[in-house]
Amino acid sequence: MAEPHPSKMFPVKPKLKSKPRTPKQTPESKYWSSFKTQQIPNLISVPSLTFSPSSPHSFAAAHSASLSIFSSETLSVSSTISSFSDVVSCASFRSDGRLIAASDLSGLVQVFDLKTRTPLRRLRSHTRPVRFVQYPLFDRLHLISGGDDALVKYWDVAGETPLLELRGHKDYVRCGDSSPVNMDMFVTGSYDHTVKLWDVRVTDSRSVAEVNHGKPVEDVIFLPSGGLIATAGGNSVKLWDLLGGGKLLFSMESHNKTVTSICMGRIGGDTGEESNQFRILSVGLDGYMKVFDYSTMRVTHSTRYPAPLLSVGYSPDCSTQVIGTSNGIIYAGKRKTKEKEKEKEESESSMFWRIAPVEKPKRQVLRPSNFRYFQRGQGEKPSMGDYLIMRPKKVKLAEHDKLLKKFRHREALVSVLGSKKPENVLAVMEELVARKKLLKCIANIDMGELKLLLMFLHKYSTVPRYSSLLMKLTQKVLEIRADDIRASDSLKSHIRNLKRSVEEEIRVQQSLQEIQGIITPLLKIAGRR
Template identity: 35%
Template sequence: MEYEAGDYRKLAVKQFPARSIRETAEGKYWKQFKAPVFAKQFGPVTNVDFCQEYPYNFAVTASTRVIVYDGLTRQVRRTFSRFKDVAYSGCFRQDGKLLVAGGQNGIVQVFDANSRSVLRQLKGHQRPVHVARFAPDKTHVLSGSDDVTLRWWDISAGKQLLRLTGHEDYVRAAAVSPSSSDTWASGGYDHTVKLWDVRSGKASMSCDHGAPVEDLAFFASGGLLVTAGGTNLCIWDLLSGGKLLRRLSNFQKTVTCVKLSPYAGPDSAAAPRMLAGSLDGHVKIFELDDFKVTHAAKYPAPVTGLGLSADCSLLAVGMADGMLSVRKHAKPKVVQGGAAAAQRRRRAPRLTAANFRFFLRGRNAKAGSGDVVVAARRRVHLAPYDRALRAFRYRDALDSALSTQRADVIHSLLDELAARGGLHSALAGRDAASLLPLLRHLSKHITDPRHSASLAGVAARVLDLYAPVVHTDERVDAALAQLRDALRQEVALQESLLRLAGCLEPLLAAALLSGTSVA
């Protein structure tokens, strides 16, 4: 008998309720950073700094070394080991030609980034120097030390120009304002953030963070400042005299580092964001309008340093156990300037009869109120599993559905086979190669609450059918073991939830009896 397309009703794919948490475009962007490349350092990573020039090499400070990695290959390019003790705060100059770092012995050293030779040794601090930064003019350096002072150096002459005093405890953070090269901010363990003018050598503003300040960063406008310390991030409005705009408490342990992602251009998918890392092992991304967390990543150890390249294509995170994680974005969408986009527009072909798109004009146009619409009869397209199901080839239909790797299609087909009484014929008589996709699908989705009810029955039938041939194929045995482990984990999770519910029920009942709100 010949079946027409109209005689067969296509498989109705189930529409499951939307999940309560959907992946946002922001989360998808940050998840497109590829699997991290891990590099073990000689000690805890205390600082990560990216060069602003292509190819965006980055310096990693750990133990007694500052290691420079290539931004393209992510391999070690140079190692600076001219330190008698622990090194701190290895940072590039804006052009990437020089590198500055502090040390446990209180000496600030300036290196040639290419030859690794020591160009200057700036001596004056009496205790370890934990922060050193180049000024935008490329000829000065600001350093902060545990001797509670900051010092302003002229590297061309190799001498100290200013000694900035005002902090009462260790100085651990410093940054220059993007709007004025003479304005610097510093933070210390005395809980204060100070704003300095290096022309006068005096502090023009002081803010109380409320906890030891670990790091700070200016916003691109220079009017806002973010400070990290304790479990909080504080946003300060400097133009309003140091007014506290927002206190963010999104971490469980000390926030150790904070960075503002650079503006990668109008053609980039990376909007400006704030990144912060903490000793609880989390790196969280904040949007800059309401400072809400848009994405979070968990790392296997406390985060002690992080950096993001100027084109937002490399994310490097250092940890307290000495591990460095470097992730590269899968599809960086950065265009240098607008010239490339304009060139692409100029090269766009003119729409004439010589172009196929000329004959597709108006396909998306909608009919007017006075137009007569003629319904076009289109041939019904059947998916491979529908064609097999129409011909009562139930096993082929299941194989075709499994090949789509779409859970909604597979589960709709299994329900249809069960309703037709063809589930047994679809499952029986399979060899190892055809059974493995079904077992993998069961292992992956049997613990999903949306599908567990139907898949549990399918799994029971599979075990009944193939129990006699267990231990005859290693691949099938491994897939069955994976299914068993998934079920064990789910049972353990349900037991934990039941115990937690049992603990909460008396508390909720007592609260209801006493009239106390439990919201």
């Protein structure tokens, strides 16, 4: 085999170094990642987040015995309501955004004027903590509430009296949602594992439909069509077809712990316009926020937060998402649209409209007929018609590469063995194998260098990504240098250590094969189901 010419020598490159696998980012994942998150700290556990349906879509956060209203534009507190005697559990804006209803663990439901922050109505009827309260869509006169007394109440807000007291749940009522297409219908979820559909026009106060989630229900929402609902409980989010008699359509079980809250989200365009691509956003105690596309029945995005998550909200204009945690931090994400960026640039440029732009003097174009064309110097930038000739960059060689360039193979191997980078040692060995010089180098190294080689083989020969070459090399070393190893006690000790590590690796591999033999049939059975 012909030796490579020294002038054409290039550095040896490690080939066995594994590269980290980066997941491919989809367009939808890029969309949800475009929300620039900032923290709103110094709160206490945030069990409820809700957005105002009217522009500019402020959002309310329940924390301790307070209810804070935040601006969705600046993500700062605009007002705080503290007229509560116990922990606030839930809040709901009226359809016009002027009033907000809030419940607390004392069993009281209050209605506040957002401008004056004064309580306009106090609704007292629940005997246990109230866990949820909501205004029906486009209904400004009634409220729905449910609590730990297992009762659901339908209120006349003006008269401060419950028009209906709906009985049917056998455990705490923890959540509910009103229909987006009919303001007389709503659903409630309970710790008795059931979700019930109610119609206030039914005179006997019985639920008109019921589904069993199988776990205590933490949250329930209507999907935009009004015929489907999503329930959250345990580690799953389930879709149900109410029009089809409460048929289970799909169960998403991508969370590792309890799913605490879900909400509907809509993908918005760069111009701020809304699309018809709806998603279910879910958060859980495992710290994950999942985005679920129920048209394809798959999770399209996932984000990890450093604390258990209790609540999630998404603005109607698709510009803001907020997530409440158990440690009192709100992670608020704001998405900038191209339209807003353009408006910002126009507003900034309008501030300087009186200042005339400074015209740059035009440079004379140099042509080959001008003598200065040939005296431009190295600092001149090339034009479109010029041919640019680049000098080849000087390749910086390591010590072992310099020795390989001079064909000093044994010295190159010894030099790289002294380094602390096993990938470089493997690269040099592969180069020597390609030159058919590795075995000759092993035969010519002295006792001290042989000891260095045996130490390297003992340390890395059982490493999976190096073992294919090093195990064969170990066998050749024992064959070629057997006499030297027998004559030296220190070399014998290195061989014993090498033998022990190889035997241990063989035992580990046998145990892994036994485990694989046990698991493989179980996986096949699970796949059939």
